[in-house]
Amino acid sequence: MSAMLETSGLTMRFGGVVAVDRVDVKIHEGELRCLIGPNGAGKSTFFKCLTGQYKPTSGTVHLREHDVTGWDSFAIARLGVGIKTQVPSVFDGLTVRDSVLIAARRRYGAILARKRTDEVLGRIGIEDIAGKPVGLLSHGSRQLVELATVVASEPDLIILDEPTAGMTAEETARTAALIRQLNERHAIVVVEHDMQFIRSIAKTVTVFHQGRVLIEDKVDVVLNDPVVRDVYLGKEPIRAAVGRVAA
Amino acid sequence: MDLALIVLLQIVTSIAMLALISLGLAVIFGMMRVINLAHGEFLMLGAYAAILATGHGVNLWVSMLLVAPVSVAIVGVVVERLIIRRLYGRMIDTMLATWGLSLALIGLVTMILGNTNTGFSAPLGSIAIGGFRMSGYELFLILFTAVLLAVVFVVFRFTRLGLIARGTMQNPDMAAALGIAPSTVYAVTFAVGAALSGLAGALIAPLAGVVPTMGTAYIAKAFITVITGGAAILAGTISASGLLGAVNTLGSFLATPVLGEVALLAAAIVLLRLLPRGITGRFLKGSL
Amino acid sequence: MQFDRRSLLRTSAIAMGAVAAPAIIHRGAWAQEDVIKVVGIHDASGGLDIYGQPMIATLGFAVEELNAAGGLLGKQVELINYDPQSNIQLYTQFATQAATRDRAAVVHGGITSASREAMRPILKRFQTLYFYNTQYEGGVCDRNIFCLGSGPAQNVTKLVPYVMNKWGKKVYVLAADYNYGQITAKWVKKYVTEGDGEVLADEYFPLDVTDFGPTIRKIQAAKPDIVMSLLVGGAHVSFYRQWAAAGMNKEIPLASTTFGGGNENKLLSPEEGDGIHAAFAYFQELDTPANKAFLERFHAKLGDKAPYLGAELAMMTYHGFNIWAEGVKKAGSVDRMAVTEALESGISYQGPAGTTVVDPKTHHATLDVHIAEVKDQAFEVLESYAQQPPADTQAVCDLSANPNENKQYVVGI
């Protein structure tokens, strides 16, 4: 398999704090990768570097044949990277349908985009709230809406930063199924704290700790690694997840 | 040689004037993230308070240094209660409401006192510097502004009040942790900011003349100085006034006063383009 | 029908020369009205109120006197005052209002040359007679307007040689930055050069400038013998304050063609104002029987509210109204053209400011000019020059030869 996304020596410093420290990560075409790590491990900062929201202090990001280091977010998005951010980033003043349509319309003409919008709304299971303003929805529904906008823009690589936070068990299960389904056509990177969720979808897992990659291996290997248990799973297995829901 | 000295003095005067007219706005902006567009009218009220007080036989210095700040502080408390308090956290709405207040105050003072120029003469006579003469009052203003900045620094740095204020700047919950309601801190801050504006208005009155619309001549300058300075109250005010004041004076000397003003404005634009969070958003971070 | 009216107006507009627009005018009604409407447009507020308020007072007084004496053509005169608040665009609004809604027989007003130039085209377009009674830079050549204040060939021409003779040849000019200041500064340069003097520098200030610090330092560096001030309005009074605060009033003498027009001498303390020289067609301190009698009537009528009349502007407004009234009496009508022709017959009026004679060719006035010095907040007249013609405008304008002319000439240097 060829590398779709590759970072080498990616580093992000804020003043004296090193949030991301010489990270080398490769994501292959069509891969489903899970990213775990305690709060403050640098996962979200890493994503912001990938999607152009931060300009990395040093190191590079390659997307297929392009060196996209320091590119603007929209340009990276246009190369086929979609991200669902940690705190849902949605259009509060628009309806669910309009939000998804805006995303679909970037790729398609008016008629195809409408078709695509209906299809995505159905696939994510939010047709029933399609006419509602996003600002009035619950946290879980907003997560789904954001997911729908990301999916509708049909990126080759989808980054999902804690997609199930605030979801009910049923919504979570649906999301897991959806991710597996999406993975048929898109490469996916998921950040999660819910171990069960990770077990249910992941093949390869990368563990972040203090801005660096601690370990990267098959899911069973990683989850049974004593060091991983020590820095992450052993110390705050549930609380981290709970804390995130509250956030 | 004398000329160089006099140009230097003029630059210092400009800087002091800018710092003086901006300080009240900077305190309110730095502490509360509120941009008080009625700041110019607070200056105007201070100037009128001083004029009315001297008109009633109060000593000139008492009028300028005591009556003006105290009366405007009272206005500030009322304004904070009636308007600002209801709009915390809504920066744009606060700007619009204080703008409305600014218009209303101009209208009110015009109705009561008339839209006419008044003023009083600067005290303290003049002094000779080599072959040049300069007004003693301007010299006094420079010194007074320096002292005022020093006092604000000492209060913020070394007193409990300052501690609470700095804490609130960082995080509003901090004041609550110290057992003081943030709303009290905000009310006091607004009153202090208003008092500083009133004081500044009274002090510039002898040089500039007093008219209900006088605030409009200063608000833009003060606003631009504060935003260019950034969030740190003292460091921002001093650095921005220093830079803009120097540019203004040099422009005035080399060309005309109008070009001096244009140079000041253009400098502010360039600065904001380069440092979108103001000078202290980039340098001297976390200073006062 | 519509087309006919339009093409007619279009043709007449072209015939009238450079008139900016054809006009729809609902005229004719006023002739039957039982009052004669006169509109006064002067700033009662804002930065120029220092000039406006005395002018409003004298215009009102002139109308009352006339009405008390039986009015005009057997009718009472109704005075409508508008306050443009020192805002140029309000001048245009009120001028339009005076012409199209009030259908005034005459408009008296305008203080700055900027306000005159704003109103002049409108009043000409709507065919309403206009009197501008302020000392100004000269050169307006337009048959619809009468400019009765003194011009540079009457005041600058006397003041500049007088002060150069008294104080020295090097002059520093400070002027308000609009047409008055710009044009008058040219006249000052002309007369200074003719007197073998030198203008060291000329600086121009928008009307809202209050900070003269850098300029005062520049003047000190230039070391002139005289500072000539053509500054205008309330904000510019700061210059005199800052000048005195720097102690410069003891070092370099000031002369001005504007100081006193807005009673600046009363706004400043004696220490600040003493010694400034000014030239005008009138000072309240003039020691003539006509002036004394006027002041007695004026004060008897207005009591404590009587403003200090200072220099020229308020008094020429009084003269201006009376000259218009003379014209109406002579024409036997308030019709614009009839009154204009009557005034062009060389009407003169003898008032508190002496004799004012209308110059038929220029619509300007021949009048007395005085040079005075500020002493203890009052003017002390130093020299008087009787019956000075408006030579500046006469040199360029002849309305009897070119009645359709409509422009302001500027001195060529």
Added chain:
Amino acid sequence: MNAALKTTWGPIALAALAALAVCWFLPATLELFALINATVFVSMAILALSLALVWGYGGILCFGQAAFFGLGGYTYAVAAINFGDTTGAVPLAILVPAGFALLLGYFLFYGRISDVYLGVITLTVTLILFKFINSTASDIWTIGTAPLGGFNGIPMTPPLNFPGDMTAMLMPDQIFVLAVIGLFLCYAIAKLILASHFGRVVVAVKENELRAELLGYDVRLYKLIIFTVGGAMAGLAGMFFANCVFVSPTMFSLSYSGQIIIWVIVGGLGTLVGPVIGCILLQMLTNWAGTLEVIDPNLVLGAILVIAVLLLPKGLLPTITGLIRRGDRS
């Protein structure tokens, strides 16, 4: 299609009817003076509409909309005096402010300047233009045959003529009708822009700039274009204003910039009709207050703004329509 009829073409048709009614009715009934005043109101309404679009839909709080208004007026006056014919001056009066908005917008948006900083810079630019134009009284400031006149402005601003025929000057009633048509066209253009994909993205950018960017939209470009359209409309407003008053530096003044914001906030941010109504109502109110001897117009205007922000944060129109809707339901 039905939705488009309801939200776009329906309002445009209604606006066309209203414009027709106004053009039919007012010139026949109003006195000349009132008609000229009405033309001023309409030109201001175009100005209000321009900010309603830029701020209410583009989310760009521009403190300097008066800059484009003034530029439009001055461009028109200078071009008309130079050409002798106003046919070419009108497009210039739209293009020059639009071009200026394009440059300024490029500087702002591509510099990623937003919020209050954007407000400060637009305000500062307007102040610079004001100070510059206010100090052009000297003869050297002459463009072609048109002196800029400094504080005086250009009192001899020529009125519009029939296209191509410089001797056929328009009457005040014709200028009024043209201004109303101008207002209608601006409204229709704004409505069509908002109904288009481009307009939806502009609104999406206002709602969430980051999200739009992460979906692959270059938000800078969208902001720049809507800002430029707003500048063009403000220029057109300035052109009409120059026709019924004349151009002077006050067109660039802070008080104009301020008033526009007041119209929009009072009328209703996020609507197009609201600011137009707010503008006309407030101007009538200010004019009326100006004739009162006792109350200063500034006091009235200021109090209205404070009350609007405190009590009607949504603005007049949305509050009223909200009340009507609630009434319907009960």
